[in-house]
Amino acid sequence: DAGVTQSPTHLIKTRGQQVTLRCSPKSGHDTVSWYQQALGQGPQFIFQYYEEEERQRGNFPDRFSGHQFPNYSSELNVNALLLGDSALYLCASNPGQGTQYFGPGTRLLVL
Amino acid sequence: AQTVTQSQPEMSVQEAETVTLSCTYDTSESDYYLFWYKQPPSRQMILVIRQEAYKQQNATENRFSVNFQKAAKSFSLKISDSQLGDAAMYFCAYKDGGSQGNLIFGKGTKLSVKP
Numbered sequence: 001d002a003g004v005t006q007s008p009t010h011l012i013k014t015r016g017q018q019v020t021l022r023c024s025p026k027s028g029h030d031t032v033s034w035y036q037q038a039l040g041q042g043p044q045f046i047f048q049y050y051e052e053e054e055r056q057r058g059n060f061p062d063r064f065s066g067h068q069f070p071n072y073s074s075e076l077n078v079n080a081l082l083l084g085d086s087a088l089y090l091c092a093s094n095p096g097q098g099t100q101y102f103g104p105g106t107r108l109l110v111l
Numbered sequence: 112a113q114t115v116t117q118s119q120p121e122m123s124v125q126e127a128e129t130v131t132l133s134c135t136y137d138t139s140e141s142d143y144y145l146f147w148y149k150q151p152p153s154r155q156m157i158l159v160i161r162q163e164a165y166k167q168q169n170a171t172e173n174r175f176s177v178n179f180q181k182a183a184k185s186f187s188l189k190i191s192d193s194q195l196g197d198a199a200m201y202f203c204a205y206k207d208g209g210s211q212g213n214l215i216f217g218k219g220t221k222l223s224v225k226p
């Protein structure tokens with residue numbers, strides 16, 4: 001049984017560019033959440049998707065958007081990248097009200 | 112708003128010894144969940160243990176156990192018989208119950224294990 005997977009593992013972009021990160025949830029999980037983890041900090045909640053709708057959102061600007069597909073996989077898009085967007089982006093999935101399980105993350109570096 | 116505080120940025124333990132990591136939280140909710148996640152250098156966030164607030168019994172998973180003090184809003188993690196593979200960042204996290212709420216994390220504690 002595959003766990004949560006994310007792609008790519010690493011990414012380098014320049015300021016002003018746009019980026020798309022991808023996440024496939026664990027089998028049987030219908031809810032996907034995205035977190036941003038800056039160096040030396042705990043993860044911060046970006047948003048959560050359920051039934052292809054954004055159900056909950058953290059304190060992140062509209063430059064951060066997402067999508068969930070019918071197979072429950074999800075994308076995180078970030079527009080107009082800033083240096084401060086450099087971080088580890090974590091995807092987590094859960095079934096119903098179950099515990100969230102995390103993927104290995106995507107390390108984004110903005111130059 | 113709910114907050115999670117980990118007051119120990121770094122901790123160290125000798126192999127085979129026991130170590131306790133501290134976590135306090137603040138909430139006005141009565142129904143919630145608490146978690147400890149481990150993040151090794153590989154970056155993968157791994158669930159260590161979970162506690163439901165309505166349960167008085169402290170959760171245990173093999174060498175890992177918690178001391179859940181609901182009135183004091185304290186949730187510490189005890190690691191017994193520490194192993195080299197336990198070296199990692201440990202994050203305490205909170206989630207509201209009754210909804211698909213998001214996790215709120217502390218800043219983490221870096222645990223080193225000395226051979």
